[in-house]
Amino acid sequence: MKTGVLSRRRMLTGAASAAVAAPILRARPARAATKLRFLMNWFAEAEHGGFYQAKATGLYKKAGFDVELMQGGPQLNAVQLLLGGEADVILGYDLQLLSGIEKALPMRAIAASFQTDLQGLMTRPNVKSFAELKGRKVYIANSGYTTYWPWLKKKFGFTDEMAAPKGVGLQTFFADPTSAAAGYITAEPYYAKQRNEDVNFLLFSNDGWPTYTNPLVASTDYLAKHKDLIRPFLKASMEGWKSYMADPTPGNNLIKQMNPKMDDGQIDFSLARMREIKTLESGDAAKLGLGCMTEERWRKTRDFMVEVNLLKPETDWKQAFTTEFIDDVHVMPS
Structure with missing residues (x-):
C-alpha cells in the first residue's frame, strides 16, 4: 500500500506592482496521513465491501488516513494480533469479545458492520x-x-x-x-x-438471535492514545458502506485485486443477499445511522450467553463495547 498525504492548498497572490514587492507566501507542508492497520476476519469479500470501497474511492485518504486493509484467514488469531500491536482495528465477533472481557482482555467494540447477522x-x-x-x-x-x-x-x-x-x-x-x-x-x-x-x-x-455481525474492535490502549482518530475513521468507513451499496464497482475491483480467487458471481450473490435482508440499515440503524450499537442489544447477547453457560454472570459485560464514537457519526442509510 502506498502512503497517502493530505491534499496541499496553494495560495496564489495577485500580480505584483513593479514599484511594490509582493510578500512571499509559503505553503505549509502537507501533513502525513495517519497510518491505521485494519485486519479483516477473512479473505477480501463483499462482506467487507464498504471498507474496500472507502480505500478505493479515497474516503479514508480524505479523512486523513492511510489505511492498510489486511486480509484475515483461518489460521490467523485476530485478537492475538490486535493485543500484540500487529493491528490497530480488527473485525471481531460479539461472543468472542464478551468471552475475552471475562478473561480481562483489554479490547472493546467501537461499531457494528451489520445490524442483521448473516x-x-x-x-x-x-x-x-x-x-x-x-x-x-x-x-x-x-x-x-x-x-x-x-x-x-x-x-x-x-x-x-x-x-x-x-x-x-x-x-x-x-x-x-x-x-x-x-x-x-x-x-x-x-x-x-x-x-x-x-x-x-x-x-x-x-x-431472536441477538448478535451483531463483524463488530469493529480496538484495544483499550489504542482507544486511549488515539481517541481523536476513531470518529473520523468510523465516519469514513460508514460512508464507504453507503457508497458501496450504491455502486460497488471501486470496492469490488480492489477486493478482486487483493483476493484474485474471488469471482464476480460470488460477489454479486453476496451483495444481493445483503441488500435483500437490509443487513446494513435494518433495526436501529434506520434512526441512529450505519454502524450503530445499543446497550440493549449487547445486553441481550450477554443474557443469552449467561443463560447457556457461555459467560459468567458477574462478567462486566459493558466493558465489551463503547458507543461514544459511533453515536456521533450519523451516516444515515439512503
Whole structure:
C-alpha cells in the first residue's frame, strides 16, 4: 500500500506592482496521513465491501488516513494480533469479545458492520422453520458448538445428537435431503446454486438471535492514545458502506485485486443477499445511522450467553463495547 498525504492548498497572490514587492507566501507542508492497520476476519469479500470501497474511492485518504486493509484467514488469531500491536482495528465477533472481557482482555467494540447477522441454517425448500428441523441432522462447524448451537438447543429443543461435522464442500448436506447445514446467507446458498440445488435459508436473526455481525474492535490502549482518530475513521468507513451499496464497482475491483480467487458471481450473490435482508440499515440503524450499537442489544447477547453457560454472570459485560464514537457519526442509510 502506498502512503497517502493530505491534499496541499496553494495560495496564489495577485500580480505584483513593479514599484511594490509582493510578500512571499509559503505553503505549509502537507501533513502525513495517519497510518491505521485494519485486519479483516477473512479473505477480501463483499462482506467487507464498504471498507474496500472507502480505500478505493479515497474516503479514508480524505479523512486523513492511510489505511492498510489486511486480509484475515483461518489460521490467523485476530485478537492475538490486535493485543500484540500487529493491528490497530480488527473485525471481531460479539461472543468472542464478551468471552475475552471475562478473561480481562483489554479490547472493546467501537461499531457494528451489520445490524442483521448473516448466519443461519441452509435447508431444503420445503423446510420453513427451525422447529421443523427438530430430530434431523444439522451439520455445523466446530465453532458452532460454543456459539449458535447452545442457542438452538435452548430455543428450539435441538439435541447434541442432531449435530454433526459440516465437512468439506457441504457434501454431507447434499447427500442427506432431510438435513440442514450452518453457514452464511451470502456463502453456502451460492455453493448450492453452483450445483443447481434448490435451498432455503433460515436466518438466526429472524428468530431472536441477538448478535451483531463483524463488530469493529480496538484495544483499550489504542482507544486511549488515539481517541481523536476513531470518529473520523468510523465516519469514513460508514460512508464507504453507503457508497458501496450504491455502486460497488471501486470496492469490488480492489477486493478482486487483493483476493484474485474471488469471482464476480460470488460477489454479486453476496451483495444481493445483503441488500435483500437490509443487513446494513435494518433495526436501529434506520434512526441512529450505519454502524450503530445499543446497550440493549449487547445486553441481550450477554443474557443469552449467561443463560447457556457461555459467560459468567458477574462478567462486566459493558466493558465489551463503547458507543461514544459511533453515536456521533450519523451516516444515515439512503
